[in-house]
Every structure is written in C-alpha cells, then in structure tokens.
Amino acid sequence: xxxxxxxxxxxxxxxxxxxxxxxxxxxxxxxxxxxxxxxxxxxxxxxxxxxxxxxxxxxxxxxxxxxxxxxxxxxxxxxxxxxxxxxxxxxxxxxxxxxxxxxxxxxxxxxxxxxxxxxxxxxxxxxxxxxxxxxxxxxxxxxxxxxxxxxxxxxxxxxxxxxxxxxxxxxxxxxxxxxxxxxxxxxxxxxxxxxxxxxxxxxxxxxxxxxxxxxxxxxxxxxxxxxxxxxxxxxxxxxxxxxxxxxxxxxxxxxxxxxxxxxxxxxxxxxxxxxxxxxxxxxxxxxxxxxxxxxxxxxxxxxx
Numbered sequence: 001x002x003x004x005x006x007x008x009x010x011x012x013x014x015x016x017x018x019x020x021x022x023x024x025x026x027x028x029x030x031x032x033x034x035x036x037x038x039x040x041x042x043x044x045x046x047x048x049x050x051x052x053x054x055x056x057x058x059x060x061x062x063x064x065x066x067x068x069x070x071x072x073x074x075x076x077x078x079x080x081x082x083x084x085x086x087x088x089x090x091x092x093x094x095x096x097x098x099x100x101x102x103x104x105x106x107x108x109x110x111x112x113x114x115x116x117x118x119x120x121x122x123x124x125x126x127x128x129x130x131x132x133x134x135x136x137x138x139x140x141x142x143x144x145x146x147x148x149x150x151x152x153x154x155x156x157x158x159x160x161x162x163x164x165x166x167x168x169x170x171x172x173x174x175x176x177x178x179x180x181x182x183x184x185x186x187x188x189x190x191x192x193x194x195x196x197x198x199x200x201x202x203x204x205x206x207x208x209x210x211x212x213x214x215x216x217x218x219x220x221x222x223x224x225x226x227x228x229x230x231x232x233x234x235x236x237x238x239x240x241x242x243x244x245x246x247x248x249x250x251x252x253x254x255x256x257x258x259x260x261x262x263x264x265x266x267x268x269x270x271x272x273x274x275x276x277x278x279x280x281x282x283x284x285x286x287x288x289x290x291x292x293x294x295x296x297x298x299x300x301x302x303x304x
Contacts, residue, residue, distance in 0.1 A: 002083050004044035004055050007035050009198055011045060018052035018069035025228040026122050026287055027266040028095040029068055032202040032222055033232060036191035040184065051076045056094075063092035066100050074107045081294065090297035094289070095120070101290040112292045119270035122287035123278045125263045127229070130252045130281065137282050141245050148242030151211045155250040158206030158218055163196045165215040166208070166235070173235045184269075192233055195220050207251040209236075209243065216240045217247035223257055230264040244277075 007015075015031050027033055034043065034054060041056030041063075050071030056063050062084045067076050081091040093104070094117065101114050133141050158166070170192045174185050195204060202222070209217040217236035224230040229252070236243035252263060264287070268275040 002046050002048060002053065002079065004046045004053075007038050007043065007045045007054075009035065009201060011035075012201070014047060015045070015052050018047065018050070020225070021050075021070045022068040023225045024068060024097070025124065025225050025230075025262065025264055026095065026097075026289065027224070027230050027232070027264055028065055028289070030222065030224045030230055030232070032195065032198075032204060033230075035198070035202070036194040036232075037187065039190055040187045048079055049076050053080065061092060062087060062089045063094050066093050066096040073103065077104065077107070084294075085297055088299055090294035091292075092294070093292040096290045096292055098288050098290065101292060104292050111294060111296045113295050115291045115293075117289050117291050120267045120289045122267055122289070123265045123281070123283040124228075124285045124287050125265065125281055126284050127252060127255065127261055127263050129284070130248065130263055133249065141249075141281070144242035144245040145249055146242070148240060148246040151240060153209055153211045153216075153246070155254070156208050156210070157254065158199075158208050158220065160199070162206075162208050162215065162218065163199070166218045167192065167196065169215055169218065169237065170233070170235050172237070176238075192220075195233065204232075205255075207247065207254060209247050209250065211240060217243045219247050219251045221251070223260060224264070227259055228262045228264050229255060229257075229260045231266065248281075 012031050015034075019029050019031060022029065034045070042058065043054055043056045045052065045054050047053065051067040051069035051073070053067055053076070054065040064080050067073065067080075077091075084091040096104070104112055105114065133145070170189065174189055195202065204220055204222050206218060206220040208215060219231060219235075220233040221229055221231040231251075234244065234247060236247055262284070265278060265281070268278050
C-alpha cells in the first residue's frame, strides 16, 4: 500500500540517497525543487522498494515523476499502475529520460504511448563555456557583459543578509509577468520563499549583484548530482543593461566545487523569449523528457 504525503523538509534525509542512486542531472530530481514547487502539481511523495515516488493529482488525472532509486523498477511501475488504475485513471509518467521510456516500452510492450515534452527539456551547458564565453558564438554575450561592467557593481555570494532584498526583487519581477502564467508566477513566489526559508538546510548556493549598494540581480542553485550545478532561480532588474548575462557569468565563475562540469539551467516552459535566451547560450545538450501514458486501461470495472 502506497502512503503518499505532502513533501516536507524532514523527508530530505531519505529522499536524497534515492535521488543520488539515480544520479540524474534533471532539475525534476532535485529535492529542493520538489519541496519548493509542490503546490504547482499538488504533489505528494512516498518510498517503495528502494524508489522515490512523487505523485501529482488533480480531478482529471494522476501522474508520477519517473521513479528514482535502485531496485526492481518494473515492480515499482506495476505498483504505480495498480495505484492509478484502482482510482479509475491510467498510469501517467512524466520526466522520463529516453532510456527510461525505452525501459517501459520493453517491459510493457504496446501498453504506453510515448510523447516528447519539449517544453520541459532541460538546457545543459558546459561549465567552462559559461565561465569563459569564448569564441564567436558568445560575442553578443560578451558585449552585454561589458555593458553591465560599466556600472559600479559588486558581486558577492548570497547570504542570509540578502534574503529580504532578493524576495523584494523577485516580487518586482513577478509584477512584470514576463510571459509566465499568473498561477505559475504565484507558485514561483512561494517557491522562492521556500528556498530562502530553508537555504542552508537545502544545501543551496547563490550569488548577488549590487549597483551602488542596490540589489539588481540574484541567483540560486545547487549541485544536484555527481557533476552538475542546477540553477533554480535567476532574477534581475532589466533597467540595468546586461544584468542577466552578468549574474550568470559571475555565479558560475565563483563555483568552487571541482566535480562540477555541467550547468543545468532548467526548462523554458514553452515561452518563446525564454527559449531564445536559453538557446543563445549554446547548450551542449537538451536533456530530453518524455511523458508516458498507459493506453490499455479500461475504466469500466475499476473502482476504489
């Protein structure tokens, strides 16, 4: 019997080892992200058979993040299928890698449709590329950076003393909307509050840019697997030209962990402007994610 519950900070001690076992570089497999963004999908969590299970449920559907951990994966998927089917719903899996999707098709041939979720693909960059901005392809980024460097700015690691200013700046950015759906923007504000409420406990790191003492940009991220830094939040005051290239540049240049080789700047949510911006940094790869939907489920005869 699966016993799901809303994710809490105390769950970190058992979830982190299961996430580490999968060593996934996707932002969906960050405990901090799962905790902070839980309201977006009404998500709940539990463990089963050595796997971390994350459920999102609405009146219309039940879906699960592809399980993370080590054990009998086929058995874990059958357990999720039984859970969904007994509640009158087909099993839906999201965030699955190409390898994970292939596993499902092999274990359950002909029983699932597979759809690439392009809007959810994570953008993966080489750390060294973002640090140096070398070559012709980064010429425009270097120009934007130089324009920001003309301001009397300072960069510093994000500390507790910055939290209030960061929350204020994020609220100002929310009021500008930037194309994000209103509910998503509201949940993002709650997520940012969660990051700062538990900053140290979540193992987060960040950076700030100030001009004449005024906070004009901040970023928050963490190492999410053996070699990847994931950037969760990046906010800037666009009145300062080049502010976004600058906060990205100085943050990655202050990363001290020698194991980090890649930077995950997460998905574009299908927003054209965000997609253009993320592509302009020339990712080394797009981390593909797939949605799998059980196609052989018949609702008739199923009940709680």
